Amino acid sequence: MVARSALSRLAPVLSNARPAARRAALQAARGYATADSEQHTMTVRDALNVAMEEEMVRDEKVFILGEEVARYNGAYKVTKGLMDKFGEKRVVDTPITEMGFAGVAVGAALQGLRPICEFMTFNFAMQAIDQIVNSAGKTYYMSGGNVPCPVVFRGPNGAAAGVGAQHSQDYAGWYGSIPGLKVISPWSAEDCKGLLKAAIRDPNPVVFLENEMMYGVSFPMSAEAMSDNFLLPIGKAKVEREGSDITLVAHSKMVTHSMEAADALAKEGIKAEVINLRSIRPLDIGTIIKSVKKTNRLVIVEGGFPAFGVGSEICAQIIESEAFDYLDAPVERVTGADVPTPYATNLENLAFPDTAVVVKVAKRALYRTN
Amino acid sequence: MIRLPSVARGFSRRWTTRGLASAAGKLPNSNSPIVSKLKYFNSVTGSDELIPTFRVLDGVGKPLEGAEIPEIDENFAHRLYENMQLLPTLDNILYNVQRQGKISFYMTSHGEEATIIGSAAGLASDDEVFGQYREMGVLLWRDFGLDNVMNQCFGNEADTSGKGRQMPVHFGSTEHHFHTISSPLATQIPQAAGVGYALKRTPGRSSRSIAACYFGEGAASEGDFHAGLLLASTIPSPTLYIARNNGFAISTPSTEQFYGDGIASRGPGYGIDTIRVDGNDVLAVLAAVREGRRSVGHHSTSDDSFAYRARSEVEDRKRIDNPIARFRLFMESQGWWNAEAEEELKTRLKADVMKAFKKSETLKRCELGELFTDVYGGEEPWNIKEQREELTGLLRKYGEVWEPWRTELAKFKNNGQDLLKR
Numbered sequence: 001m002v003a004r005s006a007l008s009r010l011a012p013v014l015s016n017a018r019p020a021a022r023r024a025a026l027q028a029a030r031g032y033a034t035a036d037s038e039q040h041t042m043t044v045r046d047a048l049n050v051a052m053e054e055e056m057v058r059d060e061k062v063f064i065l066g067e068e069v070a071r072y073n074g075a076y077k078v079t080k081g082l083m084d085k086f087g088e089k090r091v092v093d094t095p096i097t098e099m100g101f102a103g104v105a106v107g108a109a110l111q112g113l114r115p116i117c118e119f120m121t122f123n124f125a126m127q128a129i130d131q132i133v134n135s136a137g138k139t140y141y142m143s144g145g146n147v148p149c150p151v152v153f154r155g156p157n158g159a160a161a162g163v164g165a166q167h168s169q170d171y172a173g174w175y176g177s178i179p180g181l182k183v184i185s186p187w188s189a190e191d192c193k194g195l196l197k198a199a200i201r202d203p204n205p206v207v208f209l210e211n212e213m214m215y216g217v218s219f220p221m222s223a224e225a226m227s228d229n230f231l232l233p234i235g236k237a238k239v240e241r242e243g244s245d246i247t248l249v250a251h252s253k254m255v256t257h258s259m260e261a262a263d264a265l266a267k268e269g270i271k272a273e274v275i276n277l278r279s280i281r282p283l284d285i286g287t288i289i290k291s292v293k294k295t296n297r298l299v300i301v302e303g304g305f306p307a308f309g310v311g312s313e314i315c316a317q318i319i320e321s322e323a324f325d326y327l328d329a330p331v332e333r334v335t336g337a338d339v340p341t342p343y344a345t346n347l348e349n350l351a352f353p354d355t356a357v358v359v360k361v362a363k364r365a366l367y368r369t370n
Numbered sequence: 371m372i373r374l375p376s377v378a379r380g381f382s383r384r385w386t387t388r389g390l391a392s393a394a395g396k397l398p399n400s401n402s403p404i405v406s407k408l409k410y411f412n413s414v415t416g417s418d419e420l421i422p423t424f425r426v427l428d429g430v431g432k433p434l435e436g437a438e439i440p441e442i443d444e445n446f447a448h449r450l451y452e453n454m455q456l457l458p459t460l461d462n463i464l465y466n467v468q469r470q471g472k473i474s475f476y477m478t479s480h481g482e483e484a485t486i487i488g489s490a491a492g493l494a495s496d497d498e499v500f501g502q503y504r505e506m507g508v509l510l511w512r513d514f515g516l517d518n519v520m521n522q523c524f525g526n527e528a529d530t531s532g533k534g535r536q537m538p539v540h541f542g543s544t545e546h547h548f549h550t551i552s553s554p555l556a557t558q559i560p561q562a563a564g565v566g567y568a569l570k571r572t573p574g575r576s577s578r579s580i581a582a583c584y585f586g587e588g589a590a591s592e593g594d595f596h597a598g599l600l601l602a603s604t605i606p607s608p609t610l611y612i613a614r615n616n617g618f619a620i621s622t623p624s625t626e627q628f629y630g631d632g633i634a635s636r637g638p639g640y641g642i643d644t645i646r647v648d649g650n651d652v653l654a655v656l657a658a659v660r661e662g663r664r665s666v667g668h669h670s671t672s673d674d675s676f677a678y679r680a681r682s683e684v685e686d687r688k689r690i691d692n693p694i695a696r697f698r699l700f701m702e703s704q705g706w707w708n709a710e711a712e713e714e715l716k717t718r719l720k721a722d723v724m725k726a727f728k729k730s731e732t733l734k735r736c737e738l739g740e741l742f743t744d745v746y747g748g749e750e751p752w753n754i755k756e757q758r759e760e761l762t763g764l765l766r767k768y769g770e771v772w773e774p775w776r777t778e779l780a781k782f783k784n785n786g787q788d789l790l791k792r
Binding site: 102286 | 530531532540552557571744
């Protein structure tokens with residue numbers, strides 16, 4: 001029984017084993033600029049790691065806790081090397097009780113520290129959701145502004161690969177509905193670095209939703225993003241690609257599919273604008289409204305279930321706004337299938353949006369049949 | 371009560387001194403002696419006896435033979451007694467106020483006066499306290515004051531705990547080192563471990579301050595209790611856990627809440643130093659808490675005075691063995707108290723409580739705009755601003771011309787002008 005449950009927790013890690021050569025390349029990317037013209041790249045994993053390291057250097061009050069974060073370097077190696085640098089007092093391995101260590105994180109934040117609470121995946125954070133929603137999310141308001149709770153809850157969110165229904169769920173909509181929480185769902189390495197650093201410095205509880213499939217993906221990093229003072233504003237979306245024919249809005253891994261879809265559409269002369277949400281709450285609806293007024297068509301792409309999700313919310317806010325009058329086609333949502341995630345690879349692949357589906361739906365919104 | 375642990379140290383101390391020289395050796399990851407006799411066990415005392423209950427004063431306030439009276443002087447005894455008497459005075463009035471519908475909720479401290487006041491008196495005044503909701507006495511002991519109590523219960527403009535945003539008795543005061551009460555049961559138990567951890571890392575407070583966490587024996591059925599004790603002992607964290615066992619989780623008797631030797635038996639299971647204390651004996655509670663926090667940084671408590679008592683027994687006990695009466699008899703035996711002092715105190719406390727109640731009842735609610743403040747610290751997000759602007763727009767349109775709104779606005783400090791004049 002014990003062995004089996006331990007395995008079920010480690011399953012995502014096992015499926016994520018990466019070749020050593022790749023890892024060496026990642027480490028090289030950790031170096032700082034030697035010349036301004038040099039183009040840096042960094043994986044999402046390293047960007048998260050660097051963000052935590054820099055903030056821990058900057059502020060003694062920042063510490064990390066969670067399962068396997070210290071000696072094992074994190075189930076996905078996101079906290080790699082941090083225990084060696086900062087010691088076991090600031091990188092704390094805990095027993096396997098999300099309710100317990102999330103509660104410890106909340107208590108430490110209420111007492112003035114700035115904890116980063118890593119969940120092995122947000123699927124397990126449901127054990128701790130009362131601490132996140134009822135305690136972290138509401139104490140500042142209920143204490144009349146007397147007691148802030150500056151905690152970051154982070155870990156992989158959304159579907160991974162081959163880990164079944166209980167490990168494959170997107171919680172953006174769940175936490176996104178709670179006043180008092182800030183919710184971030186980054187895509188690129190720059191997003192991860194700038195937003196995680198901003199989350200750690202934010203005086204509010206922040207839910208930081210990573211994606212396991214993105215950890216090993218490399219992105220270019222600007223010189224600015226390599227600086228240890230690089231912060232991105234929470235609550236602001238980024239227009240990743242400008243276009244005039246249709247707006248594709250996405251977050252996390254779905255930005256990749258939307259960017260690829262925009263490339264494919266461009267070959268047919270369609271100029272898609274791609275908006276990377278970055279933050280779920282506060283939601284930057286202004287950027288979407290502005291884009292829709294320009295393109296007159298909106299497709300929202302997400303990895304979560306369709307009902308009561310991020311796409312539903314954006315759709316509702318758009319039709320409540322002046323952008324409604326600019327729409328030339330119904331708003332389309334591209335989402336995960338409305339079933340518990342299947343385990344069989346072929347079915348799992350069908351259960352989540354890919355680039356081809358985004359292209360197809362975008363064309364539908366443009367009333368193009370081929 | 372349970373004192374928090376020096377897990378590693380506690381274990382090795384306890385288990386290596388017991389002489390493990392066994393011919394069969396031991397298992398690789400354990401100091402557990404190997405035996406050849408098959409025997410199940412179901413006791414933490416090492417024998418079949420129940421965990422004993424610590425008591426200093428008997429039912430009529432006489433020290434037990436061999437009992438050590440904790441160091442208190444006459445003034446301190448007076449302060450203990452006055453605070454114990456203040457609780458039923460407040461309870462009687464606020465319980466009735468709640469029955470009249472003037473406040474939405476109330477929780478009494480009946481029968482728990484000695485547990486709350488005795489433990490409050492054993493803590494340092496800046497130890498960080500997490501309550502469940504029956505720990506108003508801790509705040510009273512720390513001079514929170516009756517006005518603050520009443521203002522919180524009425525949720526008026528003078529409510530320092532939370533600007534009227536919490537149900538009655540959900541107090542909080544950073545000044546008094548009392549964390550804001552959370553309604554969901556037992557969430558404070560792991561949080562207290564986090565506070566203890568933070569104290570350990572706070573210059574000037576490590577090895578001086580502790581976190582003290584109260585909960586009822588009903589809350590000890592929540593997963594948070596087990597998770598919290600586990601975390602407090604493994605991190606480890608200087609936290610004192612105080613389980614108030616009044617015999618009931620709302621209406622379910624303890625006998626249906628847990629099986630085994632009460633809440634206290636859970637403590638050693640987590641490697642936590644534990645004591646069971648007679649919660650009707652203020653001096654026993656005081657002594658146990660003082661001792662518990664003395665070795666700060668390493669130790670947690672379950673006050674199990676009412677374990678395994680069915681309802682009728684508890685009620686008999688309330689009449690026969692009242693914690694206040696027991697301490698009064700002790701005070702009288704010391705020559706520190708008499709009937710005249712009793713009369714004077716009761717009259718004074720009632721007058722004080724009524725005065726605070728009347729003053730608080732007439733105060734207005736916080737400014738209407740406070741509806742939107744403190745959702746977030748730092749820069750205010752657009753969705754909060756938008757809602758404030760929408761309400762302001764509606765107020766401008768209807769606020770002064772429509773009678774129901776005019777009446778309603780008059781209940782708020784500044785009559786909604788804080789929004790209207792923006």
